[in-house]
Amino acid sequence: xxxxxxxxxxxxxxxNIALAKANxxxxxKVIQINLVIGEMSGFIPDCIQFYFDSMSKDTIAQGAIxxxxxxxxxxRCRHCSTIFQPQDTLWSCPKxxxxxxxxxxxxxxxxxxxxxx
Amino acid sequence: MKKIEVIQNILEANETIAKRNQxxxxxxKVFALNIMSAPGAGKTSLILxxxxxxxxxxxxxxxxxxxxxxVDAEKVQSEATAVVxxxxxxxxxxxxxxxxxxxxxxxxxxLDNIDLLLIENVGNLICPSEFTLGEHKRVVISSLPEGxxxxxxxxxxxxxxxxxxxxxxxxxxYVDFDITTFRHSVEGLNPKAKIFKLSCKTDEGIERWCSWxxxxxxxxxxxx
Numbered sequence: 001x002x003x004x005x006x007x008x009x010x011x012x013x014x015x016n017i018a019l020a021k022a023n024x025x026x027x028x029k030v031i032q033i034n035l036v037i038g039e040m041s042g043f044i045p046d047c048i049q050f051y052f053d054s055m056s057k058d059t060i061a062q063g064a065i066x067x068x069x070x071x072x073x074x075x076r077c078r079h080c081s082t083i084f085q086p087q088d089t090l091w092s093c094p095k096x097x098x099x100x101x102x103x104x105x106x107x108x109x110x111x112x113x114x115x116x117x
Numbered sequence: 118m119k120k121i122e123v124i125q126n127i128l129e130a131n132e133t134i135a136k137r138n139q140x141x142x143x144x145x146k147v148f149a150l151n152i153m154s155a156p157g158a159g160k161t162s163l164i165l166x167x168x169x170x171x172x173x174x175x176x177x178x179x180x181x182x183x184x185x186x187x188v189d190a191e192k193v194q195s196e197a198t199a200v201v202x203x204x205x206x207x208x209x210x211x212x213x214x215x216x217x218x219x220x221x222x223x224x225x226x227x228l229d230n231i232d233l234l235l236i237e238n239v240g241n242l243i244c245p246s247e248f249t250l251g252e253h254k255r256v257v258i259s260s261l262p263e264g265x266x267x268x269x270x271x272x273x274x275x276x277x278x279x280x281x282x283x284x285x286x287x288x289x290x291y292v293d294f295d296i297t298t299f300r301h302s303v304e305g306l307n308p309k310a311k312i313f314k315l316s317c318k319t320d321e322g323i324e325r326w327c328s329w330x331x332x333x334x335x336x337x338x339x340x341x
Contacts, residue, residue, distance in 0.1 A: 005211070005212050005244070006212050006215075006244045006247065006248070009215065010128070013127050013129075014127055016130075017125050017127070021121055021123055021125075022121075025119070025121050027119075027121075031118060035127075040272070040273055042243040042244055042246065042247050042273070043247075089266075089269045089270065090269055091269065091272070091305065091306070092305075099301060099302075100304070100305050101306065102276070102306075103272070103273075103276060107273070109127050109128055109247075110123075110126045110127055111124070111127060112122075112124060113120055113121060113123050113124075114121045114123055115119070115120050115121075116121060117118045117119070
């Protein structure tokens with residue numbers, strides 16, 4: 001277990017949550033897990049998929065498809081409340097030019113739903 | 118085939134442990150700082166300077182997070198009340214400290230004898246921003262040679278910081294770092310963050326930084 005990225009622990013959580021929910025629903029197989037991941041979150045879908053394939057082995061989630069809904073970054077101006085998407089690396093409001101900006105969407109990381117049988 | 122609604126935060130497991138850590142720290146009146154930066158920005162140097170400056174004023178413990186080695190723990194050993202080194206190379210994750218690692222480190226600490234806990238995270242500006250540890254305040258260090266564009270490149274870690282430190286101020290004549298640009302970027306993302314300019318090499322600004330810590334520790338104890 002050398003030099004594993006933080007997707008390792010995250011994937012472990014995904015497998016645990018998926019198995020618990022499948023168990024509650026008395027399912028015999030997990031077909032698909034629908035995940036919501038913000039563009040700004042530091043998690044890489046390919047990396048999660050890689051760990052998932054090995055961690056879900058010999059469980060009812062083995063072979064399940066991970067479907068990632070990527071949430072684009074959405075910003076909000078603290079001065080005039082304009083909601084906008086960043087156009088470049090410098091975050092400034094397209095309406096009032098203020099650089100006082102907060103992230104309103106893009107940090108998500110949750111399991112939305114699952115398909116089971 | 119049927120669909121089950123789940124809607125569950127994947128980071129919840131870490132956050133639950135982090136809350137437990139903070140409750141334990143509060144019970145023993147320990148104030149904790151999570152110190153984050155890129156490798157080489159000066160986390161260990163800042164901790165050493167802080168230990169020297171606060172000697173006789175506070176009992177300070179340190180948790181050192183590194184991928185490998187104990188060099189940082191050895192450096193701070195003589196000045197700190199307690200030191201625990203976490204090597205993330207032996208952990209499931211190596212790029213950031215996580216709440217569970219802090220939970221086990223706290224078991225080895227004489228919490229009743231500690232006023233301040235400095236947690237040195239793994240050198241990285243991305244992963245540590247996702248994992249709370251149970252700290253009371255988050256500190257991010259940027260050093261002049263890294264350039265003044267770090268807040269716009271790594272906005273999350275700066276958005277959540279309570280204090281942002283500009284380190285290696287002694288190098289200002291030699292590098293192209295625009296303090297005003299940096300300051301504007303940080304204030305834009307995070308108007309609440311307190312900004313400190315300092316140099317661990319010359320001691321410039323260390324006193325102001327330590328006064329802030331003392332005020333934080335005091336208000337945390339009063340709050341409880």
